[in-house]
Amino acid sequence: MSTSKPLPYFTSLNSPLTTRAQVVDVCKSLLNPLLPFFSPGKTRLRLGATATRYDEAGAQLEGFTRPMWGFGALLAGGESFEGADFWLEGIRNGTDPDHPEFWGWSKDLDQRMVEMCPLGFALCVAPKQLWDPLTERERENVRVWLDINKKEMPNTNWLWFRVFANLALMKNGAAYDAERLEADLDHLDTFHRSGGWSNDGPRDALQMDYYSGSFAIQYLQLLYAKINGDKDPKRAQEYKSRARMYAKDFLHYFDEQGRAITFGRSLTYRFAMAGFWAAVAFADLELEAPLGWGVVKGVLLRNLRYWSRQKDILNGSGILTIGYGYPNQFISENYNSPGSTYWFMLSFAALALPESHPFWQSEEQAYPSDSIPPILPLEHPMHIMVKRGGHTFLLSSGQMCHYPMRASESKYGKFAYSSAFGYSVPTGGYFVEAIGGDNVLALSDDAGETWKVRRKPLNARLETIEGTPVLISEWKPWFDVVVETYLIPPSEATPNWHLRLHRITSGGRNLKTSEGAFALNGVATKDERELQTMNEEKSEGRQESNGEAVAVTRGGAVGIVELAQPTRAGRVLDEDANSNLIESRSVLPSLAMDVPADADIWLTTAVFAIPPSVTDYQTRWQDGWQRRPDIPDWMKSRMA
Known part of the structure; x- marks a missing residue:
């Protein structure tokens, strides 16, 4: 009799991945293997031994925050998760300067700033589970820890991370820096060229990879439009307009089998390459033909199915590895910690939507090859x-x-x-x-x-x-x-x-x-x-x-x-x-x-x-x- 461990659900091919319930199961199957790796205070996850250009506490913080893209979407969509209390306890302890597992204050250009984005998203969409249970003292600890408004940040997509730190505080009635929030958004808008495309940083170097779309800029623009569109309707409409234009081009980066073209950095984020389509659904954004809900659903779910067939991307504990088709440090960047890979969970944003949403109700459609030019x-x-x-x-x-x-x-x-x-x-x-x-x-x-x-x-x-x-x-x-x-x-x-x-x-x-x-x-x-x-x-x-x-x-x-x-x-x-x-x-x-x-x-x-x-x-x-x-x-x- 074989004594080998069964494959994690994500790579076991037990699901056709066509329904919301099946995607919920997959998301949970990727979160469950993380639970044994929480630190005693539930503030960090040590998922491997390889190092990064930043400190180990920051690397283990990545392991805690990045799964919150998927975890937060689950909670927002009305789902329960057995490990939810781990993240709530981690927020309490990690932002408490008197706790031995305090995350530490952000310095200039600190990796902690990045991790404020998935944490901020989760606080925005699941306040009942992650903010309301906090005491007044704990909320103040969170507010002070998220306050990076006077810190130096790179002139890149990183500025979005400070936006989401302030946005989380604003949406939960805490004090935030409205002037800095507006200034950051105004500066990020200067990255936009035209046709929906944004450069990732200053004009003197052309860099338009997946950070321009799924990993950061387009993705976060659409999340902002949904989360704060009632307070900032003009900017929300502009972001939606850019996304409609961008979608026509970005469709060409995917094939009929669901794979994305391998280009640029941070490809160890894998499923995150399709994150833009999840953000389209999250923002209730109807696109122009041929990009109806069925096509958008197909592009996203086929990409998830592709990754579900790649058995070598998880280790024996069910943890996502650094690499692409298999574990590989050669392709990594010096900012890839063992927890970095969980940025990919941003592509589960559609789980924040109810079953009744047109995205989930639509019949999945094939890639619209006949409706697009073969050379563009x-x-x-x-x-x-x-x-x-x-x-x-x-x-x-x-x-x-x-x-x-x-x-x-x-x-x-x-x-x-x-x-x-x-x-x-x-x-x-x-x-x-x-x-x-x-x-x-x-x-x-x-x-x-x-x-x-x-x-x-x-x-x-x-x-x-x-x-x-x-x-x-x-x-x-x-x-x-x-x-x-x-x-x-x-x-x-x-x-x-x-x-x-x-x-x-x-x-x-x-x-x-x-x-x-x-x-x-x-x-x-x-x-x-x-x-x-x-x-x-x-x-x-x-x-x-x-x-x-x-x-x-x-x-x-x-x-x-x-x-x-x-x-x-x-x-x-x-x-x-x-x-x-x-x-x-x-x-x-x-x-x-x-x-x-x-x-x-x-x-x-x-x-x-x-x-x-x-x-x-x-x-x-x-x-x-x-x-x-x-x-x-x-x-x-x-x-x-």
């Missing part, structure tokens, strides 16, 4: 969204993180990002398999010992040429080397191919180059060992030749081709283990070539991809692979 240029994030050949992905130029961050070049600087093929990050240096080389052109001037890829794009622009959107940018790996790149989306005739044209002026350096396609699952189906040379049926394996490389696995079919001279060598690299977000063992079709000093050359690249969700992809891929794209005449003229 997005001016503000500098993305070209693609839905062709069964593949959902984007082309990107122009974005970067405006402060030092681990693997920033992988999270923002790659040429393409996919929902089916996760991006890879560096695991070290000194060999090309460890650089996270998918969807980048990597250059080395020391015979391959170290490599540089695009991190800071220069002169990035989006042009429409003969009816086709094109992304153009430059970057300088060294002061005397310049790379100019053109990114062209798939045509209708060759739907599984996109083009990348690079002009390299090498200055006084002899360069090695390596350009990667999408990374994919890298093991043989039969024995789980390393991927072998293509089998006779060409349904699985790797294939390399002069000027091209392709790999077919249970993870899909991916290839890369040099379309013109000079010819590059085709290689299928075995990426360093655990470098990819989704696949712990991955391979990377790539092209390699040496470029001499003082050269001025063009590399003409075509990248091929078919996700495993495409029916019979293991037999159909060959037809698409043989049907190569052409370089457009206008591009040939520019190259000449």
